[in-house]
Amino acid sequence: MCLAIPAKVIKLDGERAEVEIGGIRKEASLALVADQGVGIGDYVLIHTGYAITKIDEVEAESILKTWRQVMAAEKGESL
Amino acid sequence: MLAQFRDRELVGRVASEIAEASRGKRLKIMHVCGTHEWTITHFGIRDMLPENVQIVAGPGCPVCVTPGNEIDAIAELSMMKGMAVTTFGDVLRVPGNRTSLSEAKANGGDVRVVYSIADSIRMAKEEKGKEVVHFSIGFETTAPMAAVEIIRGAPENFSIFSAHKLIPPAMDFLLRAGVNLDGFICPGHVSTIIGVRPYRGLAAKYRKPMVIAGFEPLDVVLGIRNIVRQVVAGTHLVGNEYKRAVRDGGNEIALQTLDKAFEVRDAYWRGVGKIPASGMLLRRKYRGFDAALKFGIEVGKEDRMPAGCSCGEVLKGMMAPEECPLFGRSCTPEHPIGPCMVSIEGTCAIVYKFRRKK
Ligand code: SF4
Numbered sequence: 001m002c003l004a005i006p007a008k009v010i011k012l013d014g015e016r017a018e019v020e021i022g023g024i025r026k027e028a029s030l031a032l033v034a035d036q037g038v039g040i041g042d043y044v045l046i047h048t049g050y051a052i053t054k055i056d057e058v059e060a061e062s063i064l065k066t067w068r069q070v071m072a073a074e075k076g077e078s079l
Numbered sequence: 080m081l082a083q084f085r086d087r088e089l090v091g092r093v094a095s096e097i098a099e100a101s102r103g104k105r106l107k108i109m110h111v112c113g114t115h116e117w118t119i120t121h122f123g124i125r126d127m128l129p130e131n132v133q134i135v136a137g138p139g140c141p142v143c144v145t146p147g148n149e150i151d152a153i154a155e156l157s158m159m160k161g162m163a164v165t166t167f168g169d170v171l172r173v174p175g176n177r178t179s180l181s182e183a184k185a186n187g188g189d190v191r192v193v194y195s196i197a198d199s200i201r202m203a204k205e206e207k208g209k210e211v212v213h214f215s216i217g218f219e220t221t222a223p224m225a226a227v228e229i230i231r232g233a234p235e236n237f238s239i240f241s242a243h244k245l246i247p248p249a250m251d252f253l254l255r256a257g258v259n260l261d262g263f264i265c266p267g268h269v270s271t272i273i274g275v276r277p278y279r280g281l282a283a284k285y286r287k288p289m290v291i292a293g294f295e296p297l298d299v300v301l302g303i304r305n306i307v308r309q310v311v312a313g314t315h316l317v318g319n320e321y322k323r324a325v326r327d328g329g330n331e332i333a334l335q336t337l338d339k340a341f342e343v344r345d346a347y348w349r350g351v352g353k354i355p356a357s358g359m360l361l362r363r364k365y366r367g368f369d370a371a372l373k374f375g376i377e378v379g380k381e382d383r384m385p386a387g388c389s390c391g392e393v394l395k396g397m398m399a400p401e402e403c404p405l406f407g408r409s410c411t412p413e414h415p416i417g418p419c420m421v422s423i424e425g426t427c428a429i430v431y432k433f434r435r436k437k
Contacts, residue, residue, distance in 0.1 A: 003114055003423075004220065004268045029197065031227050032333045045271065045324060048167070048217075049195030050224050052333065053271045053324050 004045040004052055006061075012040055019046065091127060093300040098129035101307045106132045107259060108306055109396045111139035111246055112266035113424020114294050120433045122296040132307065135396030138249050139266060140424040141217050142169050143394060144348040145242045146379030150175030153214045153240060156374060157188035163206070165199035166214035168192045169422040172415065176382055180214075196224050196239075203237035212370045215239040218246050219272045222359055223333035226340035229361065229368050238370035241359050242379075244346055247277045248357035254285040258395055262288040262306035264299070267321045272337075274329025278317045290318035291325055340365055347379035349418065350391030388417035393426050400427040407431060 007019035007028065015030040017038070029050045030038055036054045038044060044051035110116065116136045119125060125134055138144050150173060157164040157180065164180070171181045171192065184190040189209075193199050196213055203211035215225045222243040229239070246269050254260065265278055270291045278289045288309035292302030298320060305318045319325055339362070346358025358378075361369045371378055384390050387405050392398035400406050400419070410416040412428050419427040 004271070029227075032223055032330060032336070035332055045268070047220055047268065048224055049197055050227075052220065052223075052268070053326075053330060055324050 004047040006043050006055060007046045007051075009038060009040050009042050009044060012038075017044075017051070019044070019051075021046065087296075090122070090124070090296045090300050093297070093304055094124075094127040094129075097132060097300070097304050097307050100304070100311055101129060101132050104131060104310070106261045106307060106310060107135060107396075108132070108262050108264060108303060109135050109137045109253070109258075109260050110264035110266070110292075111137040111250065112264075112269070113140045113422070113426075113429070114268070115139070115264060115266065115292065115299060116424070116426055116429050118294050118296055118299050120429050124296060124299060127300075128303070132303070134264075134303065135399075136393070136426040137253065137263075137396050138348055138351050138394040139246075140394075140419065140422050140426070141221070141242070141244060142173055142422040143390065143418040143425050144244065144351060145170075145173070145216055145418075146347050146349045147174070147176035147382045147384075148377065149240070149242055149379050150179065151177045152376045153212070154178045154180050154183035154188065154190075156212060156370075156376065157183045157190045158186065161209055163189040163191060163202065163209045163211045164214055165191045165193045165202065165211060167194075167216065169424070170214060170216055173418045173421045174385055174415065196228055200228055200233050200237055203234045207234075207236060209236060210373075211237050212374070213237070213239045214242065216242045218244055218266075218269050219337070220268045222341065223272060223330075223336050226333075226336045229340050229365050230336060233368060235367070238368045238373050239361070240370040240376060241341070241361060243341070243359040244348065245343070245357050245359070247273070247281060248354050249348065249351070250278075250289075251281055251284075252351070252354045252357070253395065254281070254287065258397070260287065260396070261310050262290070264302045264306070265289050265291040265317075267291060267293050267298075267324065270319075270321065270325045270329070272330050272333045274325065274334075275317055275319055275327045276329075282315045282317050286315045288315050288318070291321045293321040293323065347381065348394075349379075349382065350384055350394045353381070385416050390417040390419040390427070393419050400430040401434075403427070407434070 007021040011018035199213045290302040290305045341359040344360040389403040419425040
């Protein structure tokens, strides 16, 4: 449940952001990172629809891999 | 760069450094995060480490430690006319003392899985005739979302049942209770919110090293190496091996928001016991959104685990899942008996999944 997923900010509308998580677009709130200067193209960690911190791109990719493996394991696929 | 984080050889090299440094000592290190357990089990980190360094899982699964009577009460609430209960997916099949949310749903209860608390608020706005109760479970990572929405003003027909819990008081509780540990791997995403500070007092008080780690295999073994080196050197500092996502002061907006919305209260952790100042209660100003008050729901109390289930021992790092007589026999993810076999973060569920693949 504490899983947080990296996403790229695609669009900004105040504190509402459209983010891309592994090819899927989703809405996310930037309310909790309003002081971290998040802009379009930046990466954030998303937890239940809210960004919890800004991260750099390399980190984003590396977490995304782990996350995909968690999901694959959940479906019972072998990795 | 990414390959580097994963590189088995690199992880293996760190593991041999750990073996070297820990020679002649028996060490027991606890983590308190379901995602850490996932990394450790999936990548076989326990097998790579020397036998004298034992890594155990603590009470790091918020769903697993939610008292059975709270699950029963929320399940029963969902069966009442005009009520809708929202919650996250991994709560559904967790057995309470008498029932589960999925059983309630099968019997006509209005139980809805949401991705975000914002979804349940939207439902409350759209369905004015319903009372929407969000079963709000989670540690410091998840509670700020409930806090921010409530402070900003949710509709009157919306409320939360706060099962939110705090991790550092649980670490304190285990150390005070004398659980035999040499150090803690601190949870990465909880620490994104709370930062490094809350662990400093604990590390000093109990003279145990504590290291925040990320979720790559290399992150985890570097965290373990840091702890082992400290134990050998006799230091007890707080390390941050997850600087990429964890700032010293944590997420200040989230911390302020939490403090504004919630006060701390004692809370019962299923299978562990009552932990002082480890729960979160909405402040007086926001009590209108407190489902426990609104609908007279009793909050967690001393309750039992399902018969024969050893989750309590598993959650305290005193027993490995495989040592439970029910593990893999009558208790499987398809037919879970205890809460640790249900959630994606439950230690028994994680260990079971990867055992099957061997
Ligand atoms: S294997 Fe099942 S019964 Fe045994 S401790 Fe784990 S969840 Fe409880």
